[in-house]
Amino acid sequence: MSEQRAKTADEAFGPAPLAVTDRLFFDRPDAALDRDAAGRILGRALASAEDGELFLEYRESEHLALEDGRIRSAGADTMLGFGLRALAGETAFYAHAGELSEAALERAAATVATLPAERGSQPAEPPRASNARLYTDANPLAGMAFAARTRLLGEIDAYARGRDPLVRQVMASLAGEWQAVQIIRADGTRTADLRPLVRLNVTVVLERDGRRESGTYGTGGRFGYLPLAAEATWQEAVNEAIRQARVNLESRPAPAGVMDVVLGPGWPGILLHEAIGHGLEGDFNRKKTSAFSGLLGKRIAAQGVTVVDDGTLADRRGSLTIDDEGTPSNRTVLIEDGILTGYLQDRLNARLMGMRPTGNGRRQSYAHAPMPRMTNTLMLAGTHSPEEMIRSVKNGLYAVNFGGGQVDITSGKFVFSASEAYRIEDGRVTAPVKGATLIGNGPDALTRVTMIGADMMLDPGIGTCGKNGQGVPVGVGQPTLGIAGLTVGGTAA
DSSP, rough: OOOOOOOOSSSOSSOHHHHHHHHHHSTTTOOOOHHHHHHHHHHHTTTTTEEEEEEEEEEEEEEEEEEEEEEEEEEEEEEEEEEEEETTTTEEEEEEEESOOOOHHHHHHHHHTOOOOOTOOOOOOOOOOOOOOOSOSOGGGGOHHHHHHHHHHHHHHHHHHOOOOOEEEEEEEEEEEEEEEEEEEETEEEEEEEEEEEEEEEEEEEEEEEEEEEEEEEEEESSOSSSHHHHHHHHHHHHHHHHHHHHTTTOOOOOOEEEEEEOOOTTTTHHIIIIIIIHHHHHHHHHOOSSTTOOTBBBBTTTOOOOETTTTTTTTTOOOSSTTOOOOOEEEEEEEEEEEEEOOOOOOHHHHHTTTOOOOOOOOSSSSSSEEEOOOEEOOSSSHHHHHHHOOSSSEEEEEEEEEEOOOOOOEEEEEEEEEEEETTTEEEEEEEEEEEEEEEEEHHHHHEEEEBOEEOOOOOOEEEEEEEEEEEEEEEEOOOOEEEEEEEEOOO
């Protein structure tokens, strides 16, 4: 599950995505829509539009959860449907249906064809073609038998209980999906993608002297179940969950006040994602509702801070060969050495802002219109060591892992809870603390970065981002990071 280069189409992937999706959408024995009819209907529906597309989706998904040695829940689902969108100026008409038939597409076309045309408008250019393929085309749900998956969860339970005598409860789950999409434009341009996604989660509860604490660890990405079934992978997940629970058993109430904070590498990048990444999405900046609106080319962060959104990392949870508008995924530099250099764009906002799409037009499913969304959002490495950062802090907080958080896009204000954190006293990491929250302002926090570590790390593959009621898989990453003068909320009396 390490980073790999993008694979090209002539490497061993199996049938091309267009061929596979043609069979799913048009060549099924029960198919109620053929490709020629879809093209004719789409052409009429988008005749007066500047842009738009027909988004076809087939998805298989499943989940399996174990608790206290027993399978507590299991489920599977299959969906098939389409979304039809027409755009003119800032206006978008969208219609969708949970069936794929000529009659359903005709009804949707009649709706979007009423879009008022913009005077003098020209059809937008189609996305450029790409032969890069970032992950396997194989369906993970077909790669590991149900009995083998239940057996794996049982092995996780037994291993956790044998690993630590304080374990009182074990919860483990596997989830997987395979999404096939085809995107057709009025000019006949077609693109397709086959997207696997799997995830393993382990939670343990430890008890000592009447005190109970939990620890959780998850991992996953765009591949099949077999990497998760590797003994080293799931045992690492169990060991990490137990380690976190043991740390929490030793934790004390967190102090409160303004102090220097050191953020750990990897998953703490979720703070970067929420407090900064959303504010760099094109729709918020076009509407001037972001704290970063109108600041392109200006310094918004300390020197050395470089942030990229990279959807081209092979096998990563947030990666996409193409986005949900058919634009190839991209590596977009958002902040370079502290200077704001770009925004994340879908086709609509890029056109209205006079910029190019960056491959960030994403949607939860065919029932949702696309919008600018992050993929894998990362801060690049610096030159400092974690030990150097710790030594520089007299009284502060070392935040290693985060739980939930929230941010106000317009003001940039954020609140994040630390699921694993420690006191820093006189340059040394001392007692673990519980109940610490980080409170601040994203734009302000960027200017307070004092040291950037050389240890950039990606998260283990667990992120899901919510925006306007839509959830999509994402990745985050960062090196160890020193930030001066953040407000820490605590529970100490």
